[in-house]
Amino acid sequence: MLIHLTFMIFVFRSNNKMLRNPNYLYGEDSLLQVPAHGNFxxxxxxxxxxxxxxxALINGKTHEQLTxxxxxxxxxxxxxxxxxxxxxxxxxxxxxxxxxxxxxxxxxxxxxxxxxxxxxxxxxxxxxxxxxxxxxxxxxxxxxxxxxxxxxxxxxxxxxxxxxxxxxxxxxxxxxxxxxxxxxxxxxxxxxxxxxxxTGQIDTAVIVYSSGTTGLPKGVMLTHFGSIASCEMSYSMDPKEPVLLINPWYHVMGLFGSIRVFVNRGIIVHLPKFDIDLYMKTIEVYKIGQITVAPPVLIAVCKFKSTYDVSSLKIVYSGAAPLKDDTIAAVRDRFPNLKAVLQGYGMTEITLCGSRHTLEDVLKDKVAGVGHVAPGTVIKIVDLESRKSVGHDQVGEICIKTITIMKGYVDKDNSEDFDDEGFFKTGDIGYYDQDKNLFIVDRLKELIKYKGFQVAPAELEGVLLEHPGIKDAGVVGIPHESAGEVPRAFVVLQPGSSLTEEEIKAFIATKLSNPKHIRGGVKFVAEIPKTPSGKILRKLLREMAKVKSHL
The missing domain is CATH 3.40.50.980 (Rossmann fold)
Known part of the structure; x- marks a missing residue:
C-alpha cells in the first residue's frame, strides 16, 4: 500500500497567511509515493x-560484483x-x-x-x-x-x-x-x-556528522520518512548508464547519492579511494556514462595526461563546492561526448539536496548557478542584518524548509538553527537570479572546504592552543587551485618559544586527519585580531592572508 502525498500545499504556508511570498523560491509541488509503513x-x-x-555494485579495482x-x-x-x-x-x-x-x-x-x-x-x-x-x-x-x-x-x-x-x-x-x-x-x-x-516521521534511521561553527562535528538525525522522501525526489541519472563513484559512503553525499542510484535500478562502479590513473582506466574498462564528483577531482582529471578511451562519459554531476566556469570548459574539452555538467547544492541537515540542475535544464539551455530548488523545498534569501527576505539578485543568507529536513542534532537545542517560520539557517550566503537559479557566493559559517571536506577553523585553533609554545592562534582558508581552499594558521608564540612552521604543521598532522592539515602555511604574528568580546575577526585574517598568499 502506498500513500500518495502532495507536499507544500499545506506544509509551507507561513504565519497563517494564505498567499505565497513572492520573494521565496518554491520547488515543484511534490507527489511522492511514500509507503504506508514509513520504514526506510x-x-x-x-x-x-x-x-x-x-x-548493483562493482568494485572497479578488484572487479568484485554484487547483485x-x-x-x-x-x-x-x-x-x-x-x-x-x-x-x-x-x-x-x-x-x-x-x-x-x-x-x-x-x-x-x-x-x-x-x-x-x-x-x-x-x-x-x-x-x-x-x-x-x-x-x-x-x-x-x-x-x-x-x-x-x-x-x-x-x-x-x-x-x-x-x-x-x-x-x-x-x-x-x-x-x-x-x-x-x-x-x-x-x-x-x-x-x-x-x-x-x-514511526517513520519521528524515528531516526541514520545519524551522520556535520561540522558547525563550534568546530566540532554534530550528530545529524535523519528520519525514516525524510530518507524515503530524499530517494523519491526527481532523479536525473540514466539507470542504463554505469555510474562511477568515489564519494565516501560515511558522508551524506556518498550514502544517499548511492542509495538513490539503487532505488532507481542503476549500476554503481566504485573505487576504495581516488587514484587518477585507476579512475581514468575504470571509465574505459566499464564504459562509464556518468560520474559524481567534487570539483578537485575534475581539476585533477583535466590535468592528467593519458590515452584511455573516455568517450563513453556523457554526464558529470558535481557537488560539495561550486564549479568555476574555466573548470567546466576544461571538463568539456577532456570528454568528447559529454552532454552536460550538472551541479547541485545540499547539506547533511536536509538529507542531501536543496537545489539541482536537471537534464531538462540542459535541453532548455537554462543551466546556471547550482540550479533550481528541489521538489518539496522552499528557499528564501534573508538580509544579514534585518533578517527579512529579499528578492532576486540580492545577496543574503540561504534558509531552507524541506520535507527532507533533519529531525535535529543529537543532544542539542535546535531552536537557534531554525527561524520563526521553521526555515533552517544554512549559514551559506547566496542569491537567485530572475530565472530562479540559485547561486552560492560565500559562507556565513566559517568552514574551510578542502576537496569537498568541511574543515572547521575553530577545531584547528583549539588543537594549536594545546601546544605549550603557542599563545594564541587563528585559522582561515585561502584559495588553492586544485583543492578549493586550504587552512592557513596565524600564530602568536609564547615568550621565549622558538617553534618553526614545520614543527607546527607536524604537530597538527599528529592530532587531526588529513584534510585538516595546515597546507596553507603558518604566519607568525604579534596578535590575533578580535572583537571586544573575544571573537576572532576572520575577515581581517583573510585580508592578511590575501597579502601573503602565493598559492
Whole structure:
C-alpha cells in the first residue's frame, strides 16, 4: 500500500497567511509515493528485491560484483542475526570502514532491526573518533580489517561499545565475522522477512556528522520518512548508464547519492579511494556514462595526461563546492561526448539536496548557478542584518524548509538553527537570479572546504592552543587551485618559544586527519585580531592572508 502525498500545499504556508511570498523560491509541488509503513529499510529492500539478479555494485579495482538480490539477502540475514544477538529498536550501530562491497547490505540490515545506523569516517584520528562516538554511543561497530587495525585501541576503550564485527572472513582479537552473520539463514526472502516497525516521521534511521561553527562535528538525525522522501525526489541519472563513484559512503553525499542510484535500478562502479590513473582506466574498462564528483577531482582529471578511451562519459554531476566556469570548459574539452555538467547544492541537515540542475535544464539551455530548488523545498534569501527576505539578485543568507529536513542534532537545542517560520539557517550566503537559479557566493559559517571536506577553523585553533609554545592562534582558508581552499594558521608564540612552521604543521598532522592539515602555511604574528568580546575577526585574517598568499 502506498500513500500518495502532495507536499507544500499545506506544509509551507507561513504565519497563517494564505498567499505565497513572492520573494521565496518554491520547488515543484511534490507527489511522492511514500509507503504506508514509513520504514526506510523496507522501502529500500522492496526496491532491491524486484531487480533480482541485476548487477548493483562493482568494485572497479578488484572487479568484485554484487547483485541486487544478493545485497538484499545479505541485509536480511544480517538483520536476523543482529536481532538474535539482542539488538533492539532504538539501539545505535556504527559502521567505520572504507567503501567496500558489504557496506550497503550492512546499512540496510542495521536499519531493518529498528536500530539507528551511524556512519563514521575511518580517516578520523583518535580524538575525532572519540568525539563522534560519544555523540551516538553505538552498541556495536562494524569495521573493515584496516579500520579496526587502526582504531582498535580507541574503540575498545569506549565502554558503550559491546561488540565488534569485521567485514570479510578475517578475524582479529575480540571480533566477530560479518560473513558468518550473513550466512545465518539459507532460504531467506522478502516473502518470509519483515522489518521492525517504526514511526517513520519521528524515528531516526541514520545519524551522520556535520561540522558547525563550534568546530566540532554534530550528530545529524535523519528520519525514516525524510530518507524515503530524499530517494523519491526527481532523479536525473540514466539507470542504463554505469555510474562511477568515489564519494565516501560515511558522508551524506556518498550514502544517499548511492542509495538513490539503487532505488532507481542503476549500476554503481566504485573505487576504495581516488587514484587518477585507476579512475581514468575504470571509465574505459566499464564504459562509464556518468560520474559524481567534487570539483578537485575534475581539476585533477583535466590535468592528467593519458590515452584511455573516455568517450563513453556523457554526464558529470558535481557537488560539495561550486564549479568555476574555466573548470567546466576544461571538463568539456577532456570528454568528447559529454552532454552536460550538472551541479547541485545540499547539506547533511536536509538529507542531501536543496537545489539541482536537471537534464531538462540542459535541453532548455537554462543551466546556471547550482540550479533550481528541489521538489518539496522552499528557499528564501534573508538580509544579514534585518533578517527579512529579499528578492532576486540580492545577496543574503540561504534558509531552507524541506520535507527532507533533519529531525535535529543529537543532544542539542535546535531552536537557534531554525527561524520563526521553521526555515533552517544554512549559514551559506547566496542569491537567485530572475530565472530562479540559485547561486552560492560565500559562507556565513566559517568552514574551510578542502576537496569537498568541511574543515572547521575553530577545531584547528583549539588543537594549536594545546601546544605549550603557542599563545594564541587563528585559522582561515585561502584559495588553492586544485583543492578549493586550504587552512592557513596565524600564530602568536609564547615568550621565549622558538617553534618553526614545520614543527607546527607536524604537530597538527599528529592530532587531526588529513584534510585538516595546515597546507596553507603558518604566519607568525604579534596578535590575533578580535572583537571586544573575544571573537576572532576572520575577515581581517583573510585580508592578511590575501597579502601573503602565493598559492
Amino acid at each position: 529499510a523496507k522501502y529500500v529492500l522492496q526496491k532491491l528485491w524486484i531487480c533480482e539478479d541485476q548487477l 541486487y538480490r544478493q545485497m538484499a539477502k545479505d541485509a536480511m540475514n544480517l538483520a536476523v542475526s543482529l536481532v538474535r544477538m539482542g539488538v533492539r529498536k532504538g539501539d545505535t550501530i556504527g559502521i567505520c570502514a572504507e567503501n567496500r562491497q558489504e557496506y550497503f547490505s550492512a546499512c540496510i540490515g542495521i536499519i531493518s532491526t529498528g536500530a539507528v545506523l551511524t556512519c563514521i569516517n575511518p580517516g578520523y584520528v583518535d580524538g575525532e573518533l572519540k568525539h563522534v562516538l560519544n555523540i551516538s554511543k553505538p552498541k556495536i561497530i562494524f569495521c573493515s580489517p584496516a579500520s579496526y587495525k587502526s582504531h582498535s585501541k580507541t574503540l575498545q576503550s569506549l565502554p558503550f561499545i559491546e561488540k565488534f564485527i569485521l567485514f570479510g572472513r578475517e578475524k582479529q582479537n575480540n571480533t566477530l565475522s560479518y560473513e558468518e552473520f550473513v550466512e545465518s539463514t539459507k532460504d531467506i526472502s522478502l516473502d518470509n522477512f519483515d522489518v521492525i516497525d517504526v
